[in-house]
Amino acid sequence: MAHTIPLTPLAATLPDTVPFVGPEAQERKRGRPFRARIGANENGFGPSPAAVAAMRAAAPEMWKYCDPENHELKAALAARYRISPAEFAIGEGIDGLLGLTVRLFVEPGQAVVTSLGAYPTFNYHVAGFGGRLVTVPYRQDREDLEGLLEAVRREEAPLVYLANPDNPMGSWWPAGDVAAFIDALPPMTMLVLDEAYGETAPDGTMPPLDTSRPNVIRMRTFSKAYGLAGLRCGYAIGHPETVRAYDKVRNHFGMTRMAQAAALAALSDGDHLASVIAQTAACRVRIGEIARGNGLSPLPSATNFVAIDCGRDGAFALAVMQGLIARDVFVRKTMAPGLDRTIRISAGPDPEIDLFEEMLPQALAEAGRLD
């Protein structure tokens, strides 16, 4: 059956599976909703009231296409970061921008370097454009900067992916280490530095913005700290010539006018952002305490989630996750070797964390009995 439609040879080899199964699909399968949605690193503290108001005001205007130049949003970002609007590309979330990045810089068969267990959606795009994924294991739950560099050089890779802070482990490198990594990159290797979780990281995690290097693209988003994952608005920061390349391949009218309006309003509400960051930090502490209270080890986190080391193997952690899901707590875990002993809990409002706290002992007990 697979070849009755005339797909390209590359497309014919690709699986038709989703990188992540969404919680809604699980709810349909379970036949009932989750009571805690703390599995997808979404921000349950929600968007700024200013953004909500902007969305409501913009609703009747949705008959209009977006401004394909994203002029106002670029101007606002430029003012925020004190750089030029020409140093931004706007896209349908970092996910969308990652796809365009692979398309711009990777030819079929070329090596693309990332960490083993890092962002599956990036890997999906690499496969989708025929790139050859080269993975480097984490070291002590952090991406291995030395190892990534070594792989880049060995493979003459045109593209390397680094998330700082990291997903799925929540770990991070100080800015100086990332800057040294950038300095050491071959000039013909593009770095995608995914800073989706940058807002919740300690000061000194993100290197100063320096758009002088054409081979560095930094990705940021309104999906995490700004609480607008469902509107798909991410942006790339880089050398003007580099970000302009996205205009060669992007879907120019692909942004929603709603996302443009909401992002602009969200950007203007620094108080809400500060509040979310504070709530996230407090919630990370609380998740850590719950973990330790159950004899587990929370990993340090610079993100809006906490990876909890369940202290045993991947099968045990999987059983713990399944036990939580069975108890209406949506959480996720990575399956990557070495990292798979952890489950991942997103920061969120107290009632959802309360339910996690209530259900974790039961899930652990059940998982223990499965041996």
Add this chain to the structure above:
Amino acid sequence: MAHTIPLTPLAATLPDTVPFVGPEAQERKRGRPFRARIGANENGFGPSPAAVAAMRAAAPEMWKYCDPENHELKAALAARYRISPAEFAIGEGIDGLLGLTVRLFVEPGQAVVTSLGAYPTFNYHVAGFGGRLVTVPYRQDREDLEGLLEAVRREEAPLVYLANPDNPMGSWWPAGDVAAFIDALPPMTMLVLDEAYGETAPDGTMPPLDTSRPNVIRMRTFSKAYGLAGLRCGYAIGHPETVRAYDKVRNHFGMTRMAQAAALAALSDGDHLASVIAQTAACRVRIGEIARGNGLSPLPSATNFVAIDCGRDGAFALAVMQGLIARDVFVRKTMAPGLDRTIRISAGPDPEIDLFEEMLPQALAEAGRLD
């Protein structure tokens, strides 16, 4: 400068220009807003109040990613069309789906057949994936079905594009002719049948849905009759195996949750849709009368716009369009040889058409003086 970043050879050849300049960019250049926005085939009658209410209700929930399976929307579309949810792919507007279509079915260097002057965004995607565009001139302001078929056979094209009703001319073929076109297609040629304007076409324009052929993909959208262009929600209807192929390459979490909510509500409001269709039909008549009242020839239209033959050459029509724009009336025209004698006016609310009616004689007089 163009090669200081390590683009792929294909990407390096692509221009970084937008297929259409948006009205907002023109407004920034002009330094003042348009007073009539009737140039982009948007639906100024606006979305259903039910859709607006759904958007407003959904706004605080935008911290959640979309359901990547688009389950509810597919179910609602399936109920509407009395086919299976498995016969739909959902995407970020037809624009987004067209990009994925080219990616799935066209290898660099292969021929892709379309009409000369047909949808520029499709052409943009073909170029973006290295396809070789083969164009067939319109005949009597309609896409030339015979000519398209001949080109498909001659070029052994893996993909052909046909819009019915057509943009930019507003013309259409009866369903029987389209069905005959489909029957005559080589089985290894995919047809993209763009039915973005299907809702406003006369009965008997769209062939009955028949998803038995794997090589036909029909594209529809919430951007036109449903008035949700700014939310980016289109869908493809086809053989289950064909539409499943989009899962190989689409950005699974790329839909906005807002678009899902709004489209679902819009679909449920048949009264509003009927009202928009009626208003559009009446407005087409009025635009035609205005054209004739100024000695011009409106072309018959099955869409939400009217192409007006300005009766002279492309330079004259261009001057008319520029005269309207200078008078705060946003309209567009095609530059394609043979079609370029027309300007294109979108149906819209009376005040915008009133302004068009007021300004057209001035624009014509001014254009006439330019000789």
